[in-house]
Amino acid sequence: MKILYNLKIFFLFILFQSNTLISQMPVCGNEFFYDCTTTLRFDRKINKYLKFQRNEISQRSDIYINIVFHIVYEKDVSNVTDKAILQEVRILNNAFNSKNADISKVPYEFKDAINNGGINFCIASINSDEGIKIGIERRKTEISQIGIKDNLYHTYKGGLTAWNTDKYLNIWIADTGNNIRGYGTYPRQVPKEKEGIVISPKYFGENNSRRYNMGKTLIHEIGHYLGLKHIWGDKIGCEFDDLVSDTPDQEHRYIGCPDYPVKSCNSNDMFMNYMDYVDDECMYMFTEGQMERMKATIMIYRKELIQNSMCENMVITPKNDFRVFPNPTSQYIIIDFDSSILEIGEIIILDNLGQKIYNVKTYIYNKKKIDVSFLSKGIYFIGIGKVYNKFIVK
Numbered sequence: 022m023k024i025l026y027n028l029k030i031f032f033l034f035i036l037f038q039s040n041t042l043i044s045q046m047p048v049c050g051n052e053f054f055y056d057c058t059t060t061l062r063f064d065r066k067i068n069k070y071l072k073f074q075r076n077e078i079s080q081r082s083d084i085y086i087n088i089v090f091h092i093v094y095e096k097d098v099s100n101v102t103d104k105a106i107l108q109e110v111r112i113l114n115n116a117f118n119s120k121n122a123d124i125s126k127v128p129y130e131f132k133d134a135i136n137n138g139g140i141n142f143c144i145a146s147i148n149s150d151e152g153i154k155i156g157i158e159r160r161k162t163e164i165s166q167i168g169i170k171d172n173l174y175h176t177y178k179g180g181l182t183a184w185n186t187d188k189y190l191n192i193w194i195a196d197t198g199n200n201i202r203g204y205g206t207y208p209r210q211v212p213k214e215k216e217g218i219v220i221s222p223k224y225f226g227e228n229n230s231r232r233y234n235m236g237k238t239l240i241h242e243i244g245h246y247l248g249l250k251h252i253w254g255d256k257i258g259c260e261f262d263d264l265v266s267d268t269p270d271q272e273h274r275y276i277g278c279p280d281y282p283v284k285s286c287n288s289n290d291m292f293m294n295y296m297d298y299v300d301d302e303c304m305y306m307f308t309e310g311q312m313e314r315m316k317a318t319i320m321i322y323r324k325e326l327i328q329n330s331m332c333e334n335m336v337i338t339p340k341n342d343f344r345v346f347p348n349p350t351s352q353y354i355i356i357d358f359d360s361s362i363l364e365i366g367e368i369i370i371l372d373n374l375g376q377k378i379y380n381v382k383t384y385i386y387n388k389k390k391i392d393v394s395f396l397s398k399g400i401y402f403i404g405i406g407k408v409y410n411k412f413i414v415k
């Protein structure tokens with residue numbers, strides 16, 4: 022398997038170097054990693070689970086997946102910011118819970134199929150003797166197109182070694198050349214140290230690319246990582262299926278932004294699904310069937326991912342003081358941290374008797390707006406860690 026995988030990486034490399042790819046449209050690398058023998062076994066297991074144990078997962082809404090981002094960059098422009106990472110995590114949480122604004126664009130005939138959500142993402146962190154380590158690692162490298170090379174997975178070879186891939190979703194943000202946007206493989210398709218996703222910085226978060234500029238490439242790749250196939254079933258023809266019952270049969274992939282409706286295999290196609298190839302602005306849904314398949318994949322192959330929900334209870338003390346404005350206020354306050362470093366902390370509001378009346382555990386970055394319109398007039402204290410500031414609601 023390892024040899025096969027390395028051969029494929031080598032093949033990919035040659036392919037891109039020689040520029041002989043038929044389509045010049047950057048694609049999802051999973052087309053190259055598709056391996057019938059491993060997925061057959063995998064598909065049988067998933068189907069069996071969904072037949073007999075579906076009730077274990079259908080209503081679950083508490084699956085938290087901790088992500089570690091490894092940014093391995095050659096050029097500084099590829100060193101994506103903390104802000105872009107936070108933005109991408111927000112995009113993921115919206116997409117996997119149907120809270121994205123463009124979900125309203127789903128055509129009427131597919132509205133009943135919209136997924137009910139239940140998978141959430143956050144940035145990993147670990148408590149150690151040296152303090153808290155946040156799951157964002159950066160490294161400058163001299164290796165070009167490291168995103169399609171074995172070096173990526175090893176710190177000693179110029180890349181960054183994964184955190185425990187059973188417990189964390191590892192995402193490498195690294196140059197994958199011109200023809201590939203990213204890839205995320207099925208469980209057990211690659212050696213453990215390579216489990217996860219590779220994505221090009223050009224298509225990460227909201228970006229300047231022409232077609233894939235809304236941070237949706239990572240949604241698609243996480244779909245693969247959690248067991249989803251492309252919606253057309255990965256091969257051209259109506260007889261190939263994505264094994265999800267509430268996505269219509271579809272003959273082939275779509276690119277660009279088709280005008281709805283378009284038809285194949287005797288039904289309208291759900292090209293606006295995240296597992297098709299359309300432009301970011303034209304894809305905006307997973308179905309409930311896909312959500313169940315992803316949850317089943319987690320329960321069978323990636324269960325340890327959800328046994329580690331540190332992001333919910335992580336509290337740290339910011340080193341710096343912060344400023345609160347406007348003050349006095351009536352609607353909201355903005356907490357201004359003198360820091361552009363991403364931290365995770367608990368924000369607490371106390372009344373003038375010292376009683377806790379509000380708290381939220383959240384990512385803290387630069388500035389944070391908090392709605393305080395629910396507070397009655399009076400003096401309050403807002404605290405992060407051990408630092409408290411007074412503010413007045415008028």
Ligand SMILES: [Zn+2]
Pocket residue numbers: 049050051052241245251
């Ligand atoms: Zn794909």
